[in-house]
Amino acid sequence: MGEAFGKGCHLHLIDGSAFIFRAYHALPPLTRKSDGLPVGAVAGFCNMLWKYVQEDAGSNAPTHAAVIFDHSSKTFRNEIYNAYKANRPEPPEDLRPQFPLTRDATRAFNIACIETEGFEADDIIAAYACRAREAGGRVTIVSSDKDLMQLVGDGVEMLDPIKNKAIGPDEVFEKFGVGPDRVVDVQALAGDAVDNVPGAPGIGIKTAALLIQEFGDLEALLERAGEIKQPKRRQTLIDHAEQIRVSKRLVQLDCNTPLDVPLEELGVQAPDPARLLSFLTDMEFRTLTNRVAEKLGAEAPAVKAAPQSEAPAAPELPAIDITGYETVTDMAALQTWVDAIREAGEVAFDTETTSLDDMRAVLVGISLALAPGRACYIPFGHVSGSDDLFGSAQPVAGQLPMAEVLAALRPVLEDASILKIGQNVKYDWKLLARNGIRMAPVADTMLMSYALNAGTHNHGMDELAERYLGHKCIPIKDLIGSGKSQIHFGQVAIDKAAPYAAEDAEVTLRLYRHFAPMLPAERVVTVYHTLEAPMIPVLGQMEMTGVKVDTQVLSRMSGAFAQKMAQLEDEIYGLAGGSFNIGSPKQLGEILFDRMGLAGGKQGKTGAFSTSADVLEDLAAEGHDLPARVLDWRQISKLKSTYTDALPTYVNPDTGRVHTCYSIAGAQTGRLASTEPNLQNIPIRTDEGRRIRQAFIAPEGHRLVSLDYSQIELRILAHVADIPALKQAFREGIDIHAMTASQMFGVPVEGMDPMIRRRAKAINFGVIYGISGFGLSRNLRIPRAEAQSFIDTYFERFPEIRAYMDRTVADAKADGSVRTLFGRRINTPGINQSGPAAGGARRAAINAPIQGAAADIIRRAMIRMPAAIEGMPARMLLQVHDELVFEVEENAVEPLIARAREVMEAAAEPAVKLSVPLVVDAGQGANWAEAH
């Protein structure tokens, strides 16, 4: 049995245990519908295996493969050192029953499944790798575990399955500072907290690598430890020599581990479709089952329905078939669809247009879907040819006129009793609004996904279809191409456009049926209905209104910037002794740190010097002129290219105004994001930059009014963390940063040193972000120890904050998500990771409920605003996270401010009664600079 293994063969060894833990932590705790068996890790494991099997590895394709598992807690290493891996926590309760299932899964995929009682997976992998190497074959270890890196080299390499990146000797060197053959020496010295390998106290990988580089190998080092210059380090190595030798035996993998299954029997075989599908069906993995069935060309057995006690299971849906859609070309057929929509009471739809920019786009067709398999496309704006030198675009024959299509659809689109279901509805809403149709009511699958899955993944249709329907949509590029030769959708032939457009409608319908029942079940139905869906008409209207921009002001500024830049360029070239591209960080770094030999050059992971403002400011402070000039140049260059030059290109020729586009589901926390152009990052912090705001103007007879929440995030923190001192200060309306400083340093608020207040302010902000001593020290440019002692004092004085942070992180770990005061859920998939990534996930989890609640509050204000200012000669134009900008007739400025302020200050109510007041500051002027 089996194929001989030798030259030309390629063995893949998959680290099964790592796969399982990765899968477990990456996925929410899924259970099998029929009996509640936890299967999340099995699902993830199967997805990873399937992806691995599917991947076309080309010349790296395996001829032999096996998945290796751990099987036992006690191994020979415990005889060497009884505390080995003693720190390992027990696997979670709901993971344990999944271990045997992952073995079954491996076998179902027809991949050899290897485990041996009393041996660790790493040693088995080592033994196979050695045998394969001896036989002259190649080996790929599918894992990113650093403990396996000692095996790399001589035809053995690793593959990080997540990053899909090969790990060879170079990458090992990057990680350990030595080649694969000396990795064990470094590990022996550095030890490993996770596996409880002691190593040498106080020696980490960096130091270990230096020592090994200097002395050649571990034995030489230990014998000649007396030669080490640093006294402390020398003593450590002498004192702990034995412990280090033991550590080496712990980290050294054993190539002589007995192998129950010989190499020859690991030959790759295609999975047996029946067996694999029966396993997946048994697990009730519907999506994966369908995907696998489709690929293997086999019939997918029906996934077992949920038991009667649950809500009745949805009937099994047929796969999406894009060949059977109708193209509507006459009024009778269209009327049949309209009647059917009335009958159904809801319809999924999608609009096709000539552009992604919804303020310039022209409608070319509409697709509808009423049921799986029942969808159509109504083309009306398709053309042949294009408007160019050689002729003009001609309408394609056989289409209904747009006016008639819209007239026929208008009654259902505006019918309050018929639900219109779309994906990213704001886009379609605006196109219809531009054609005089006020569509309502609507449901948006993108926003449903956002309410359910913020933090887990993005919410574009292609991604949702693949993830939740197991369906790959036709890529738009297949129709319109890309790059220079790209055409618009109206230029696509109707017989190609129809399946694409109708598919989108059907996918939207299926996504709606998938997500809608989950909203109440996941307790985000209120968030969806009060904070997401109502934003569609509000933002749609703001975006259509746009803001007036004075391009002449910008153009004059641009000219002045150009002059100033030219002057700075001359000075910089003079100082550098030659010209170079100042805008290239690479060239600048070489000039500063190589040519001029300045100190403080720090190289990042790409090996390039950092030339960020931080670094340049330090150099400038040491008295170097060139970095100071570059800082000036950079600032002006930024203002010119991003603002004065780019903004005028966004002025819409039809309206003469700039129409940004807000993403409702872009940020993880509930904040909006503004694009094309981004009007949420217009300069204000420097005087020069602030002048850009003079170009945002009110038309004749009008004023711009800006209202912004004062300290909203700190107020929310005071409320949710329940901090009496902070709450009282806000109630009394005193300077919050001065109060903090006074409490921390015991100085009176009266006559306070501005520096002290500045520090307190930095801490107040830092705390919202999950502060560290390092971060604060860098921000304030003070020694780390000092920064740390500030933080310690702060937590001592306001102990509720530490409690809030701990509570939030604990919730995130337990639930995989955190929530805002208003119920918005933000998933925290990375929170149970270990290593450096864990810190970031922790801070994000602490910040999300605060930033998110502030976002919820201003959303609530915006949603109420149109009704509140109804009848006033005022329009809401912009949102900048804690600020709303209005355009108002001059004589109505004061009433508008009063009304809008009232709405904003009461926006949390009645859902939440905050224990601190919300305060809104207002300003007004002829332009945004004056108003703010």
Next chain:
DNA sequence: ACGCTCACG
């Protein structure tokens, strides 16, 4: 396509 840098809250 990706990293760097920098604009905002």
Next chain:
DNA sequence: GACGTACGTGAGCGTA
């Protein structure tokens, strides 16, 4: 004293 380090965004530029 090993390791990395403030949260959330989008745009323009240089480089590969």
